[in-house]
Amino acid sequence: MKRPPKAPSITVSDVAREAKVSKATAARVLGGYGRVSKTVRMAVLEAAKALDYRPNELARSMTTGRSGSIGVVVGDIENPFFSLAVRGISDAARLSGINVILANSGEEVEAEKNAIRVLLAKQVDGLIVTPAQSGDIGHLAEIACPLALLDRALPELDVDTVTVDDRDAALRATRMLTRAGHRRIAYVTAATLSGDFRGAASKINTSTVRERILGFLDACREVGIEGAERNIHFGSGRSESAHAVIQRLLRSEDRPTAILASDSVVALDLFKAIRQCGLNIPRDISLITFHDADWTSVTTPPITVIDQPVYALGKSVAELLIRRLKGDDRPPERIVLPTTIIERMSVGPSSET
Amino acid sequence: MKRPPKAPSITVSDVAREAKVSKATAARVLGGYGRVSKTVRMAVLEAAKALDYRPNELARSMTTGRSGSIGVVVGDIENPFFSLAVRGISDAARLSGINVILANSGEEVEAEKNAIRVLLAKQVDGLIVTPAQSGDIGHLAEIACPLALLDRALPELDVDTVTVDDRDAALRATRMLTRAGHRRIAYVTAATLSGDFRGAASKINTSTVRERILGFLDACREVGIEGAERNIHFGSGRSESAHAVIQRLLRSEDRPTAILASDSVVALDLFKAIRQCGLNIPRDISLITFHDADWTSVTTPPITVIDQPVYALGKSVAELLIRRLKGDDRPPERIVLPTTIIERMSVGPSSET
DNA sequence: CTTTCTTGTGAGACCGGTCTCAACTACAAA
């Protein structure tokens, strides 16, 4: 099949000629706008069918200004958290006849900027973004079309946002650990930090990360744990260095007796590493993770998780964004969805000597 | 509908005016084609920067005919198999500066048809599809743009296709089970059948499903198992009925002593169901599944899997398709990637009385 | 029997790019 020999697609003009009406009239029927008499409508429809006319959505978008699609930029589609959220988004979008252009940022700001530029050039009507980093949000602030944030809020950015009660979730989960007697508790996240941490949680702009850390620290403080800040470990994403970080953590002198993981991918890495080190959950170490990934219920022991309404998260942002596309002028909403903790078997009493 | 706060975007004409050159010249610089003198180029570029010009990709596609994006239709993004394959596709696409519009078919032909229609209307340059069903392929055959098939071949459709050695993989996996002494072996797949099965494997058009069944039957035949066809169970996808099917299978009088699962989602369902029934893997029942999903290595016991090169699968189709977009005229290729079996602990001797 | 309104239709501009073609400028070769 030679692509070069242009596939001369059928246009409104062709249909118009076939139906012996003007281009304008044919367009009215085909585009479903304006008024047309029944007889003419039938004629045009028939001609269209005979010619196998297919509208060119691009040309349509060209004049109307709206493309009928929204762009979604997530960190990593492979992460079950995101694929589920994306399904929520697509389902909501499909209901409104809108389609979704997906882009991966790999959690890198540069890739994110680029993805946004491309999507904008493609004239998406709106954008749903899971900001990779917090410091660098200029590119988000200057976006001209409706924007909605998924899972991660940005205080400086007053746009529709759907997140979960991260602080509270982290608080409750950590409490569950302190109540079991744990004092050396680590929080392990894939997020990376632009600058230095030094316990200045307020400096972290990405809400999800900040709120969870605050919740974690709250719980630690409640029971008088000193310097809990030092037990927060960043950068445990998909990389070799991350693996090393985890190994070091587990083999260290004062290895934690309990770990709270920021997502199921990190948790799986931890789970494997813990085994590799010959440690036992929950005897030697307790584990709780964010996101009720499917594997967490089939391990031995099954993992206690913070269950986030991920599908709803996606569905909600999409609905918010679409409502705005339809002309809703309400001030931006910030929806915070509740989480529940599913207790399984991965939390035990502290093994501390 | 108020779109009013019109965002009067900057066009080539605006830039041209600002730079005091003709629209054509400005377009040449901005579009990167034709010849322009250094001085004029600089002037235009400067004007563009000053005005913050952003090209309208839609308008560009309009005239060039190519949109710079490809459409991908998969069964279910949530299935880790697909999300990984999609990442392979996006990575390959990004390298060529092409972007990906993703659509979910939910494994339903109607949704698939619809998705294809929409993508085509959006003028995608090419299409990658994982055909949901086998019988109904008219809509695929009449696609005018380059098409490539992922994971599932269609014999009647002579287009670029990348699959794995399904028959061989199923054969080897089943053999592993027969060698362990199993005779009552079930093959459980999420695929649904249009008509009746009755053992006429040749009637199944979807290559993946057919080849696997053939391999399965081959292995059964080798050791003289009669009527193995009756142990093939379709329709175990995401649904309540699927759950029922599995339960019935496990509780039946002559429940199988070994199961081969067609994908990790089915396998996870099976794993849970097996536990629920109080059965033990591998003592009471052995399990092998296609796809080395991440959870399969952390269960107790870890699951023996057929490891498919999923990422490569996605990357390869994308490369094939992109090559064709660039004008390659070679006859369609059918690439078959090899699989390996990762032996873990889920296969034991037959528990048959 | 006009006057006004309604309805259906066609002509043609327009969206924001690309691209063809002709014209103009130098400068070199004849």
Add this chain to the structure above:
DNA sequence: TTTGTAGTTGAGACCGGTCTCACAAGAAAG
């Protein structure tokens, strides 16, 4: 001086739709 030729530039058509506007014909109103 004339003719080529290559390099630059501008004018305007074009892609395939939408949409504004003018106009004709019949219906309703005066």
